[in-house]
Each structure stands twice: as C-alpha cells, then as structure tokens.
Amino acid sequence: MSTIAIVYFSGGGHTHLMAEAIATGVHTAGHTADLLRITGEQITAGRWQDDGFMARLSAADAIMFGSPTYMSGVAAQFKAFIDGASSAWFVQQWKDKIAAGFTHSSSPSGDKQGTLLYLSINAAQHGMVWVGAADMPSQYQGKTDGINRLGSFLGIMGQSPMTMDGSPATLESGDRLTSELFGQRIAVAAERWTSQKVAVAA
Template identity: 30%
Template sequence: MQKPKVLVVFYSRNSSTEMLAKAVAEGALEVGAEVRMRRVREVVGPDVMRQAPGWLENATEMNTKYEAPTEADAEWADAIVFGTPTRFGSISAELKAYIDGLGGLWFAGKLNGKVGSVFGSTSSRHGGNEATLLATYAPMAHLGLIIVPLGYADAAMFKAGTPYGATHVSQRDAVKPDDDHLAVARFQGRRVTTIARALHVQPQHVAA
C-alpha cells in the first residue's frame, strides 16, 4: 500500500522549533508515512544575522542538515505540517515567504484537499504561541488545505501543547522542549498521517 507523504516544513533559529519538527516527523514515521523535512531559509543577509548571537552559526549548521523547501515538495505531499517560531505575535517572515511562494500551485488548484497542520514555539510565556498557530490557519485555509488541529485526542495533550498544535516556551532559549512537549509533537505527526492516509491513500485491489 502506498505510504502517506508528509512534508514537515519549518523555520528555527535556536533549535526549539527544529526539535518539535523532528518529533512531528518521528510520529509520522511511526505510523508509516514517507517524510520530507525542510528548513526555510533566511530572508535577511549575514550582516543582520550577526546582530543576534548564534543566529548565523545556527542557520549555517541547520542549512547543511535540511534542504530548502520547494514548490515540488508541496505538490508531492499529501500533508503539509508547518513549524514556526513566534515573531512579534505571529508567523515568522521566513516561513510566510515560503507560503507566499506557493501561489502558482494555489492558482492551479494543486493544494486543494491536502492535509494541513501547524506547530510552533516562542521565547516567553504569553508570547503569542496560540495566536501564531491560529494566524497560520488563515493562509492554510486560502491554500485549500484541510486544517487538522489536535484537540484533546491523546493523553499527551493534557500535559503540554495546545489544541491547535504542538508548542513550546523556551524562556529566552534557556529551556529546550521536554518529553511532554515532544510527545505532543509526535502525536501531531501520527494524527496528520492517519488523516492523510484516510483521505489520500487508496488500498490496492488484488485482481481475482
């Protein structure tokens, strides 16, 4: 049987969102998905990046591990899971730039009916985690994605995360996602894959 194809496309500067992305991918793999992980690229140059300690170095390291996402990745996928840090209470410019670049696929109707989900992180408590996830729902709806929230459909949800998607508060990058938050992200990967399979993967019929 064909495997559900899941694209995990994220932006991360200091690895918190990256760790959630890896957990989402792990959850998807657990239930039989074919997964692509992609990191969107910076929209500013090295001079700006050097103003934030570690940004340039971390970006260089992560960009050697993950390919940049393309239109072809989005067209390939049965499900697209976006990951973003909160930037001033909303989606990061880096991830939004990738989404904005999908206009050609949108115009051709090639994203309609794909599964969509989102996870994220922020530096401070009440820094906009839930607002960011909900803000990402808007472009997902415009793309024609079938938005999949988490609800409270798994025991992990009663310890961490939000019903809108996995989240983490890094306390100014002093705290990395713990087992509870990673468990929510893995559940998100499993949930998205299960729904993508139901919508897009048809069983193969054996000829009599």
C-alpha cells in the same frame, strides 16, 4: 503509505526539534516524513524561492507548517515562504491536502495562538483540510507526562525558556511527546483522507 511534508523555519533550533519529533511520530505510524527547513539563503531581494521545495510540497499527501512565534506571529522568513508559495495558490495546487500547524516561543503564552490562526487561515486559502490536535492536556487526566501541557487544540505549541548564552536548543519532554503524537495523528488522517478520495474517484 502517505508522505507528510513538514515545512518550517527555526531560528534558535527549538522549532526544528519539534519538526524532528513530529517526523518521528509520522515514521512510528508507518508513513514517510519529508523535513523541509526554510533558510535565509532561499530569500533573494526579499523574495523566497525554491523550486525543489515546491515540487516536494506538491507531491506530499499532507503539509505541516511550522514557525516560531515572533512578536505575536510567524517569523519573517516563514512569511516570505508563504508569499512565495502563492504560485501554488493561483492554481490551487495544494487543494484538498491535509494541513496542520505547530509553533514555539519562549514564554508560556507568547501569543502563539496568533501564529496558529495565521497558519490555518493560509491553509484555508489554499483549499486545504485543516486537522488540529486532539490530545487532552495531561494535567486534566491526572498525568504528569506533559502531553499538550499548554492546552492547544488548533495546532500544537512548544515552549522553552529563552537562553542567551549560546547553549544548544532543548525541547521540554512533554512538548516532544506531544509533537510525536501529532505526527502520528496527521499521518493517520492523511492516509484516511487519501483512501477516501481514491474510493470516491473509483
């Protein structure tokens, strides 16, 4: 059984809902999901630090990175985490782990690809093995379930209209299903990759 760490920041709650749906997919595939939500309290004097988080990330077989897209990139709180995690980069602690990414914004484009590119480049710097999405957009298959409705393959994207009235965050049903399927995909990929590494080592 593989452990998939899902480390993310969520401001309005939408990215959190995606993370939970991804975790559901991981569980459906018969594996363990470890949800790690970044908070402002972990940042002191501009520097992110949480030794407990880092230990759990190092123990995981795969790490999925998630952030809302703010002004064409990751949230400042998530960037602080990335900088704080440079300690793992110095010793290549995450080398050869499976990696993947997800993001959310209030507009259909929102320049979300910029966030996914940033996440994948960071994973490459850590020597990780990036796994993208593989579901064809449902509209090209004559379906109405909304799977990959935004047509993203580098990672997955979610979109919900901006609300200013304080109402709770919601996740579009197609984005939820896309997230669940992505969780399943990463869990299966991690299991396959881990078993191959064990076979080679033997």
